[in-house]
Amino acid sequence: MDHFVVSARKYRPITFDSVVGQSHITTTLKNAIRTNHLAQAFLFCGPRGVGKTTCARILAKTINCQNLSDDIEPCGECDSCVSFQNNASFNIHELDAASNNSVDDIRNLIDQVRYPPQTGKYKIYIIDEVHMLSPAAFNAFLKTLEEPPSYAIFILATTEKHKILPTILSRCQIFDFNRIRTTDIADHLAHIAQKENIVADREALELIGQKADGGLRDALSMFDLNVTFSPTNELTYADVLENLHILDYDYYFRITDALLKGSIAESLLLFDEIIRKGFDGHLFVVGLLEHFRNLMVCKDPITVSLLEVTEAARTKYLDQSHRATLSFLLSALSVGSQCDIHYKTSKNQRLHVELCLMKLAKLPDLLALQTLPTTNGQAAEAEKKKVESPVALTTESDAPAYGAKVPTPATPSAPPAPAAPSRLRSTAHIAPAAVGAATLPGTDTKSAALPKPSATEPVILPDKLPLTLDNAVHFWQEFAEKRRIERNSSTEEVTLNRDFALENQTIKIALDNDLQRDTLTALRNDLIWYLRERLDAPTLSLDFRVAPQEVKRMPYTAQEKFAYLAEKNPHLQVLKEALGLDTEF
Template sequence: MENFVVSARKYRPSNFNSVVGQQHITTTLKNAIKNNHLAQAFLFCGPRGVGKTTCARILAKTINCQNRTADFEACNKCDSCTAFNNNASFNVHELDAASNNSVDDIRNLVEQVRYAPQHGLFKVYIIDEVHMLSNAAFNAFLKTLEEPPKYAIFILATTEKHKVIPTILSRCQIFDFNRIQIKDIADHLTHIAKQENIEAEEEALRLIATKADGALRDALSIFDLIVTYSATNKLTYQETINNLHILDYDYYFKVLDAVLAGNIGQVLLTFDEILKKGFDGHNFIVGLSEHLRDLMVCKDPETVTLMQVSESARARYLQQSEQTSISFLLSALNICNQCDINYKSSRNQRLHVELALMKLSKLPQAISLAALAQEDSKKKA
């Protein structure tokens, strides 16, 4: 039986053009190679799963490539690229600072730096999780990092830049990696699904991208999980929300429709159904706040782009937002926010949420009465 390779490894970018959502980084690195303006020490920092180590490896491969392409990418065909792709390159050294963080580990690395490469132009040292180095190790590394041999390039990667000492930061060219946008992750997942002959619903991929919180590696791990869970080569929205135990946004539309109709009984029955499915009341009220926020965003054509949802879902939000007023949404958001703040200190948490939902159900009526009272006072004036 053929060994399964997880998507994060199988579809790991092999050149700058295939890196997702970090164009500001890849463009700068390609221009540095093109103009021969390579720094001798780089610091790649940003959240997990956004491509720091991947970009470090691509940079290491590209600068030693013997036949770079016209747009300064690695050819993936020369001896240097072939050796790198087979994990057999003697010019690229990777060190995991999480488990090699002592002074002796850094001294061994500094000893290796003294020897020039046998083939190729550069020896590249990639140090992952560099913030895990001890202070003594950092200090042992300082001199080499400041005045390395011309053939040595250091690429440091970290998720916690604030833990790297200032003397190291001042010796590095710093690149800040962004969280990857939901649309970029969803588009990448669509491409992978096509490659794997998996029929995937757009809503499902959007949901995975949202759950990943800007980390492409997390998105690919979730994608593999849902595909494994599915009996067929089909990835559906319903299976995705069931597997990830996420509350379907249909419930929020249903609750708000009942609220706008002033139907307290229907609101409470829907909330009871949500609790019976194993969802937490606190998560529900936070989700309802987000739903109200999205409806508020729909009120202005310029802010609709802030919604990270599919086109079909956006149409539903636009439709429901037309049934609500700004004053209702602001008051409802305030009620949900107060419920969220006081939830953990409440003795009866279910009643606490139900009370907030009852207030929401009476809100349209209260706003109408306030508007009538205001009109009467104007007429009398």
């Protein structure tokens, strides 16, 4: 049996032209050799598997070649090239700084630098993973690196440039290697597959390139793995998906379609199918965010070039991006990012992802609700046809059952009811005049109170009332009471129970302390939404600040509460003195 050599070694580039995806590096190096402008020290930095050590070896081989070609490539036949290829060159030394990182190792290297080459022009020292050198070793290397002999050239390689001392960086000519593009990796793999007589789908090779994340060595390792997996020397997309345990992007298209339709059930079933196949929930969230990002870049023809996927997938992305609004994608990215951030700290991670999917499924409805027309004449006319005749409620005994249709009253003076906003789902319309009389503060609530719906019945809202201070105060207090029943939070109750001013469409309120400010900040969105739903103020906003000197102090102690009540009703003071009562509890 022949000895198997992995593709990463068997097809390692031996010339500058065969280096994949680093043309800016190879062109610069070839020009430096052509013009004899070689630096005394090079630093090759970049992610793993992109060709740093390979380029260092090619550079070392080329500058000592005795018969360079016209395009500055080594001949591969001279004594220097042959000895290099046989790992027997006395002029090229490789040091692994990960295992030789002490001061003594660097001193031995410095001792070798003193002796000139016996054959050839240069002695080249390649130090791989140079960031692993100890600080003492770096310091011992400084002087030699700054003033080496004319025949010595140092080539340093590292994946972590930030760990190298600035004094070392300042003495080197720095080359930054890029991540290799998916298409370049796929082209290189296709070339190898052709040489090895392997039938490979282009889509499968691009999938390997995406999984490699810009590293050609990783891509070659995965290529070998998939060739070994296939007994027929064929690489298919389905086999690569199964062997590399990659979540098919078709799942993301299907789950996005379900979210755009607002189907919570379908999205949860798809997620359950993904989990049962053994995929991690966090991996799914990250992939879904990447999918939303790809859809967003497809919204503009200028940014489509940022999409690094196969042609078949590109067509699907373009099609789905036309059906997804930019508002949905931006909101989905925001919701998904929060899910990604808090995934690791969640106690029930599956439920955490499912809640995220539920929120995403409700985004289309929420965005549609926010963009409904409020002043469009055609929309108002269409809604008017759906609404029953106006009903004026005068007394509690005259009020019909909740949600019932009642005939139009015979009073000719009753004003016609305006069209209900399109967001309301109502079968009965309540006249604005009656609503105003029934709900404004200071009126008799028993004579014209709106019937309170039960918990199981749909909420029917009246027409929006004009924005006045009285109306704003009323609905503010209504919101405060609703929160008190739901949450029973004393902090919220104290924060909401205070006076405020109304300027144009801005509510201005002064608070006692930072705790109240934080509480109102958390309530802001719910409060503004509640008020906008009931008041004709589409741009209503809330402006609050901490200003204790402007706030009328609320009564807290027993004496303060009695003084507050006695101020409103002086007879209480008389009663206290007559009966000899005390306010101390």
